[in-house]
Amino acid sequence: MAVITYWGHACFRLDEPGKEKLVFDPYLTGNPQAPLKAEAVEADYILVSHGHGDHLGDAYAIAKKCEATIIATAEIAGEAQGKGLKAHAQHIGGKHGYPFGFVKLTPALHGAGIPGGHACGFVVRYYGRTIYFAGDTGLFGDMKLIGELEKPDLALLPIGDNFTMGIDDAVVAASFLKAPLVIPYHYNTWPLIEADPQEFKDKVEEKGGMRCVVLAPGESFQL
Numbered sequence: 001m002a003v004i005t006y007w008g009h010a011c012f013r014l015d016e017p018g019k020e021k022l023v024f025d026p027y028l029t030g031n032p033q034a035p036l037k038a039e040a041v042e043a044d045y046i047l048v049s050h051g052h053g054d055h056l057g058d059a060y061a062i063a064k065k066c067e068a069t070i071i072a073t074a075e076i077a078g079e080a081q082g083k084g085l086k087a088h089a090q091h092i093g094g095k096h097g098y099p100f101g102f103v104k105l106t107p108a109l110h111g112a113g114i115p116g117g118h119a120c121g122f123v124v125r126y127y128g129r130t131i132y133f134a135g136d137t138g139l140f141g142d143m144k145l146i147g148e149l150e151k152p153d154l155a156l157l158p159i160g161d162n163f164t165m166g167i168d169d170a171v172v173a174a175s176f177l178k179a180p181l182v183i184p185y186h187y188n189t190w191p192l193i194e195a196d197p198q199e200f201k202d203k204v205e206e207k208g209g210m211r212c213v214v215l216a217p218g219e220s221f222q223l
């Protein structure tokens with residue numbers, strides 16, 4: 001059974017016993033919510049949504065230690081390869097197969113954090129389950145298309161406002177994506193992005209048909 005684990009801010013691990021471990025946006029060093037140190041992370045693939053420090057975070061250090069492959073846009077993958085790390089470059093709209101399934105890059109309305117780049121989100125097919133990780137993004141109408149085309153089983157959505165969607169826009173995003181399960185992130189790391197995940201959960205579930213699970217940093221949920 002696949003398990004999603006929240007490590008605070010925008011960092012998640014997706015794994016299944018005996019299978020590849022995927023880590024999203026590993027910002028642990030300096031993250032007040034981080035339940036573990038970067039040195040303790042084991043990963044086979046590291047998905048990096050953009051170059052801001054609270055997402056690229058410890059990606060290169062973990063990739064080096066674990067000989068993990070970074071999956072990111074060409075600009076970040078190129079930078080990683082320039083440091084002698086393993087990286088697979090993709091770009092928005094492109095899908096690539098991996099032993100666990102596939103990764104497809106989606107648009108994200110946000111800064112790249114690296115010259116010439118783009119921020120992205122990810123649709124990940126992992127042993128039969130489809131997970132949409134929105135990255136840092138504002139609400140956009142094509143999330144409806146992501147919902148229709150990819151039919152995610154789980155949507156991971158930022159709710160902290162200021163840099164990304166806030167609660168009300170994320171509720172609309174959830175209604176566009178139609179994933180039966182929604183998990184919020186990118187909130188309460190700092191006072192600037194304070195948000196009440198219970199308010200988000202209530203509003204999402206009130207819209208009907210979907211379940212919202214709020215994970216405290218360090219908590220896991222079996223998919």
Ligand code: NI
Pocket residue numbers: 050052055110111136163
């Ligand atoms: Ni950002």
Ligand code: MN
Pocket residue numbers: 010052054055136163186
């Ligand atoms: Mn961010």
